[in-house]
Amino acid sequence: MAARYQQIAQELREAIRQGEYAIGTLLPSEGELAARYAVSRGTVRQAVAALEQDGSVAARQGARRVVLGEVPTHSFAEMQSFSMWATSRGHRPGADVLSVEVGAARQEEADRLRVNVGEDVLRLQRVRTLDDEPVMLERSFFPGLVAEHILAMDLTMGSITEQLTALGFVHAHGDHLIDAVSATTLEARLLGVRRGSPLLRQRWLASSPTGQPLAWSEDSYRHDAVIISVRNSMSANTLARLSGRDTTSGSPARG
Amino acid sequence: MAARYQQIAQELREAIRQGEYAIGTLLPSEGELAARYAVSRGTVRQAVAALEQDGSVAARQGARRVVLGEVPTHSFAEMQSFSMWATSRGHRPGADVLSVEVGAARQEEADRLRVNVGEDVLRLQRVRTLDDEPVMLERSFFPGLVAEHILAMDLTMGSITEQLTALGFVHAHGDHLIDAVSATTLEARLLGVRRGSPLLRQRWLASSPTGQPLAWSEDSYRHDAVIISVRNSMSANTLARLSGRDTTSGSPARG
DNA sequence: CAGTGGTCTAGACCACTCG
DNA sequence: GAGTGGTCTAGACCACTGT
Numbered sequence: 001m002a003a004r005y006q007q008i009a010q011e012l013r014e015a016i017r018q019g020e021y022a023i024g025t026l027l028p029s030e031g032e033l034a035a036r037y038a039v040s041r042g043t044v045r046q047a048v049a050a051l052e053q054d055g056s057v058a059a060r061q062g063a064r065r066v067v068l069g070e071v072p073t074h075s076f077a078e079m080q081s082f083s084m085w086a087t088s089r090g091h092r093p094g095a096d097v098l099s100v101e102v103g104a105a106r107q108e109e110a111d112r113l114r115v116n117v118g119e120d121v122l123r124l125q126r127v128r129t130l131d132d133e134p135v136m137l138e139r140s141f142f143p144g145l146v147a148e149h150i151l152a153m154d155l156t157m158g159s160i161t162e163q164l165t166a167l168g169f170v171h172a173h174g175d176h177l178i179d180a181v182s183a184t185t186l187e188a189r190l191l192g193v194r195r196g197s198p199l200l201r202q203r204w205l206a207s208s209p210t211g212q213p214l215a216w217s218e219d220s221y222r223h224d225a226v227i228i229s230v231r232n233s234m235s236a237n238t239l240a241r242l243s244g245r246d247t248t249s250g251s252p253a254r255g
Numbered sequence: 256m257a258a259r260y261q262q263i264a265q266e267l268r269e270a271i272r273q274g275e276y277a278i279g280t281l282l283p284s285e286g287e288l289a290a291r292y293a294v295s296r297g298t299v300r301q302a303v304a305a306l307e308q309d310g311s312v313a314a315r316q317g318a319r320r321v322v323l324g325e326v327p328t329h330s331f332a333e334m335q336s337f338s339m340w341a342t343s344r345g346h347r348p349g350a351d352v353l354s355v356e357v358g359a360a361r362q363e364e365a366d367r368l369r370v371n372v373g374e375d376v377l378r379l380q381r382v383r384t385l386d387d388e389p390v391m392l393e394r395s396f397f398p399g400l401v402a403e404h405i406l407a408m409d410l411t412m413g414s415i416t417e418q419l420t421a422l423g424f425v426h427a428h429g430d431h432l433i434d435a436v437s438a439t440t441l442e443a444r445l446l447g448v449r450r451g452s453p454l455l456r457q458r459w460l461a462s463s464p465t466g467q468p469l470a471w472s473e474d475s476y477r478h479d480a481v482i483i484s485v486r487n488s489m490s491a492n493t494l495a496r497l498s499g500r501d502t503t504s505g506s507p508a509r510g
Numbered sequence: 511c512a513g514t515g516g517t518c519t520a521g522a523c524c525a526c527t528c529g
Numbered sequence: 530g531a532g533t534g535g536t537c538t539a540g541a542c543c544a545c546t547g548t
Contacts, residue, residue: 055493062547076497316525
């Protein structure tokens with residue numbers, strides 16, 4: 001089913017996990033791997049490129065690749081969906097709907113979702129829970145394109161992202177802005193924390209394979225509920241540090 | 256100097272920035288680009304792969320690539336160094352040294368920096384300023400390997416990262432843990448905010464091309480000073496959401 | 511210096527999108 | 530069905546690492 005290079009990449013990941021290639025040791029050369037798997041060197045390079053992307057091996061021209069270590073695998077879908085994330089970690093996700101409405105897009109919503117001002121957008125506010133404990137306040141905005149489908153869903157459980165995917169609206173890209181904010185009186189009450197308590201805010205735009213925005217959301221987490229992990233490297237950096245004053249009300253990369 | 260595919264990638268980025276390829280439109284096919292630049296299709300694929308990595312174009316099998324938009328370019332070095340970041344944004348970076356000491360590694364430090372308990376580590380605490388205004392509190396830890404070099408530096412200005420690089424200690428990988436915390440009384444005083452005020456905390460490990468840890472740092476930013484931006488996609492995800500209680504005192508991916 | 515990864519070529523076939 | 534991107538091959542040369 002999967003491509004040969006993906007199979008090889010998976011076998012190498014497994015071998016690292018099993019300790020067959022210990023941390024700090026060298027991977028076999030491309031030539032050796034090509035012979036072992038009976039593929040061309042190009043295919044081997046595709047496989048090891050995937051591991052470099054993961055961050056589990058490092059390459060330097062002229063020297064064999066170094067095994068950096070096993071990397072906790074998080075699927076893209078898990079990052080986009082609170083429900084899938086919670087479930088995969090053994091928790092029971094839930095949602096209390098605070099409000100849901102369809103209305104005319106305001107300027108900022110239009111910018112984010114790349115629709116025209118005045119077109120229909122769906123606004124949804126929910127308190128998200130883990131094992132019935134409130135941990136996150138979610139303010140989501142959807143373009144008219146997907147609004148009717150969402151209105152037909154049970155919003156108190158299950159993943160909107162997952163259900164949209166089943167309908168053919170695949171989430172392929174994500175842009176995230178992460179900062180810290182103070183809980184307002186309302187937010188504090190909904191999350192069961194004190195007013196002014198720190199919240200980790202993650203504002204993100206999800207888009208389809210063609211770049212069409214599918215959802216914009218502002219998620220404010222209780223500071224003790226979540227930590228965000230990011231890996232980067234010289235050859236693959238998608239991480240940036242923005243000035244607070246410049247961009248607090250600005251747009252994300254593709255907003 | 257640079258590889259041909261990198262030159263082509265740069266020209267394509269420039270063309271997108273100039274609006275030659277508008278957002279939402281299609282990129283020329285690989286064949287057309289190969290003819291235009293007089294290179295093989297393989298080289299074109301390396302070039303457009305770089306743009307996909309940036310997140311500025313999206314690929315789907317069977318259809319031409321879609322232009323997603325111009326992406327703000329942040330070098331890896333800019334992410335690793337407060338000084339370089341500040342300078343590139345037109346601000347004047349500074350540092351007040353609170354303490355600097357060499358001591359025997361405790362368990363947690365040893366785990367992070369991959370040294371043995373009891374070996375020398377360098378501990379450094381600084382208040383980082385932007386145009387003389389305090390914005391970040393930094394607690395850094397360095398392995399003995401680089402300690403003597405750092406002790407010889409002027410720690411009130413300039414970039415440790417940059418100076419280490421000049422000495423051959425290249426920062427090639429980064430692991431970041433991002434969360435929100437409350438300012439303690441001390442932190443509040445040093446940063447000029449109220450006690451309990453939200454801080455955006457970024458804990459990160461930098462390692463060399465061979466995976467050798469070079470620095471571990473806990474950086475706590477005034478919440479109004481910084482926003483972190485991350486992009487990910489189905490094909491390239493380095494972003495994860497961790498449970499707060501599980502990992503508050505835990506290690507990063509390769510810690 | 512030998513070994514290894516980085517780049518590039520030319521050609522082939524398959525899987526998918528779209529009119 | 531034509532066009533396009535995804536995969537794979539076989540071979541070549543260069544740049545760099547390590548001894």
